[in-house]
Amino acid sequence: VHRLAYTDVEAEARRLLLDWAYARGYTAALDDIGNMFIRRPGGDAAAAPVLSGSHMDSQPKGGKYDGIYGVLAAFEVLEALDDAGIRTKRPIEVAVWAAEEGGSRYLQGCMGSQVYVDPGKLESMQRNVDAQGVSVADAVRAFRAKLPDLPKRALNAPVSHFIEGHIEQGPILQATGNTIGVVTGIQGARYFQVDVVGDAAHAGTTPPSQRKDAVKAAAAMITALHQMMQDDSDVVRFTIGHLDVTPNAMAVVPGQVGFTIDFRHPDEAFLTRMGDLFQAVCDEHAGPCSVKVTQVRRGALIKFEGLVPDTIHDASTRLGYRTMRIMSGAGHDARYLAGVCPTGMIFVPCDKGISHNEVEAATPADLAAGARVLAEVLVALAQS
Numbered sequence: 434v435h436r437l438a439y440t441d442v443e444a445e446a447r448r449l450l451l452d453w454a455y456a457r458g459y460t461a462a463l464d465d466i467g468n469m470f471i472r473r474p475g476g477d478a479a480a481a482p483v484l485s486g487s488h489m490d491s492q493p494k495g496g497k498y499d500g501i502y503g504v505l506a507a508f509e510v511l512e513a514l515d516d517a518g519i520r521t522k523r524p525i526e527v528a529v530w531a532a533e534e535g536g537s538r539y540l541q542g543c544m545g546s547q548v549y550v551d552p553g554k555l556e557s558m559q560r561n562v563d564a565q566g567v568s569v570a571d572a573v574r575a576f577r578a579k580l581p582d583l584p585k586r587a588l589n590a591p592v593s594h595f596i597e598g599h600i601e602q603g604p605i606l607q608a609t610g611n612t613i614g615v616v617t618g619i620q621g622a623r624y625f626q627v628d629v630v631g632d633a634a635h636a637g638t639t640p641p642s643q644r645k646d647a648v649k650a651a652a653a654m655i656t657a658l659h660q661m662m663q664d665d666s667d668v669v670r671f672t673i674g675h676l677d678v679t680p681n682a683m684a685v686v687p688g689q690v691g692f693t694i695d696f697r698h699p700d701e702a703f704l705t706r707m708g709d710l711f712q713a714v715c716d717e718h719a720g721p722c723s724v725k726v727t728q729v730r731r732g733a734l735i736k737f738e739g740l741v742p743d744t745i746h747d748a749s750t751r752l753g754y755r756t757m758r759i760m761s762g763a764g765h766d767a768r769y770l771a772g773v774c775p776t777g778m779i780f781v782p783c784d785k786g787i788s789h790n791e792v793e794a795a796t797p798a799d800l801a802a803g804a805r806v807l808a809e810v811l812v813a814l815a816q817s
């Protein structure tokens with residue numbers, strides 16, 4: 434699946450879902466950042482809706498389940514409620530959050546859910562541009578033009594609860610033989626940009642004593658950082674996944690290197706302590722170059738507690754599924770919704786924990802189990 438945020442392919446996917454929604458008589462709306470909502474009315478039209486969903490965009494050459502599973506599971510619940518003749522007090526809405534995988538196009542993830550809960554972020558988000566120079570504002574405008582029948586919906590409209598179904602994207606459920614993961618929270622994360630500056634020079638004429646080789650310095654820093662992050666308990670998540678070399682030419686001593694650090698851990702104190710050492714470690718290995726470590730963003734540890742996870746746990750055990758509580762290693766839209774309403778997530782196993790990869794796989798039985806639990810939870814919450 435190669436369905437990047439706001440592209441024609443994503444619009445086509447949204448269109449297909451809308452066709453199914455209209456056939457059931459549901460209404461739909463689109464907000465200013467491209468989040469889409471499909472609504473099954475409740476008995477109390479004034480009551481805030483229960484939301485459930487995830488995202489339809491994917492990473493480049495991503496998997497078939499990441500995101501879209503949570504959207505289709507929620508939609509399946511709406512249809513099942515119709516078929517079973519169940520009415521709820523609150524409306525239930527399928528939420529399709531925009532640009533959850535926006536990082537692959539705009540170096541920023543969960544764009545839609547972030548703006549939904551904090552409309553003050555809309556303008557700065559709209560100014561982001563992709564590698565082709567297309568701004569988010571222009572991408573959303575073009576996207577809306579492909580879905581012209583959708584009325585506008587206000588950002589930050591009240592939500593009573595949010596539940597996101599998702600594949601685990603990790604190996605724990607499968608390895609422990611569990612079918613349902615009741616997500617207890619999302620681990621904290623710190624994201625850094627490291628800029629190493631040396632001097633570009635001729636590769637054939639410049640003697641070693643006069644070089645300021647930014648790749649040589651960056652390589653030493655990266656090795657040292659990885660050594661520092663070595664973790665026998667297997668909990669630390671430390672990734673240097675993006676490098677820019679300037680001028681990136683074979684016959685030129687590299688003058689500049691930029692690299693990213695993605696650092697996640699369930700213990701906030703550890704994230705603080707270790708992340709605060711990055712500048713010193715890089716300085717120590719910079720040689721004749723200079724280096725600046727900048728924290729781009731920090732995502733706090735989010736805990737899902739109380740009614741929503743407890744309702745998920747009760748429903749899953751009542752249905753007879755092997756159930757465990759589990760911390761999410763990956764970020765999700767639920768991270769942001771947790772700031773405005775009681776929130777929870779349902780994880781189902783994915784094969785070997787592989788995700789953001791074409792081989793991503795999950796079994797029909799596990800996916801159906803997650804949808805059944807979701808149905809129980811949505812009905813319980815929509816009657817409250």
Ligand SMILES: [Zn+2]
Nearest residue numbers: 488499500533
């Ligand atoms: Zn996802």
